[in-house]
Amino acid sequence: MSLNEYKRKRDFERTLEPAGEETLGRSGRAQGTLRFVVQKHDASKLHYDFRLERDGVLLSWAIPKGPSLDPRQKRLAVRVEDHPLEYASFEGCIAAGQYGAGTVLVWDFGTWQPETDLNELDAKGELKFRLDGTKLNGRWMLVRLGGAKSTESR
Structure with a gap:
C-alpha cells in the first residue's frame, strides 16, 4: 500500500495533517490487533471518513450520509486514498484552500477483525468484518458496486 496519492494532494507546510513519514509499530497493542476510526469531516460537504488499518496504512472511504446503526439501511462509501496510521488520532482544522479543508473530529474508534480474506475486497469486491x-x-460488510472507487456499506 502506498501513501503517494495522499502526499501528492497535500502541502505539509500548510496543513496540520500527519505526513506519514514515521514508521509506527504496534507498541502497546496485541499482535494482530487492527484499528479502525470514523472521522466526522466538515469539509465543503459534511461527510464521515471510515478507515481500516491494513498493511501499515489506513484504507479509507468517504461516507456522505455517515454510518447507520440500522442493518437494513445501506450507505454509499466512496474509496479514497490510503492515509498514514497517524491519521487515526488526527483531529483539527485543515486550512482553507487545502485539500479537504474543514474540521476533522474523531467520531468513533476501536478495533476491527476481518471475517473474510482481506484480498476479497480486491478480488470479489466484498469484505466482511x-x-x-x-x-x-x-458485523459489517463493504460491497463494491460497479466502478473500482465506490463501495457500498451494509
Missing part, C-alpha cells in the same frame, strides 16, 4: 468501537459494534 467485525467492529468493536465506542459507537459501532458488530
Whole structure:
C-alpha cells in the first residue's frame, strides 16, 4: 500500500495533517490487533471518513450520509486514498484552500477483525468484518458496486 496519492494532494507546510513519514509499530497493542476510526469531516460537504488499518496504512472511504446503526439501511462509501496510521488520532482544522479543508473530529474508534480474506475486497469486491468501537459494534460488510472507487456499506 502506498501513501503517494495522499502526499501528492497535500502541502505539509500548510496543513496540520500527519505526513506519514514515521514508521509506527504496534507498541502497546496485541499482535494482530487492527484499528479502525470514523472521522466526522466538515469539509465543503459534511461527510464521515471510515478507515481500516491494513498493511501499515489506513484504507479509507468517504461516507456522505455517515454510518447507520440500522442493518437494513445501506450507505454509499466512496474509496479514497490510503492515509498514514497517524491519521487515526488526527483531529483539527485543515486550512482553507487545502485539500479537504474543514474540521476533522474523531467520531468513533476501536478495533476491527476481518471475517473474510482481506484480498476479497480486491478480488470479489466484498469484505466482511467485525467492529468493536465506542459507537459501532458488530458485523459489517463493504460491497463494491460497479466502478473500482465506490463501495457500498451494509
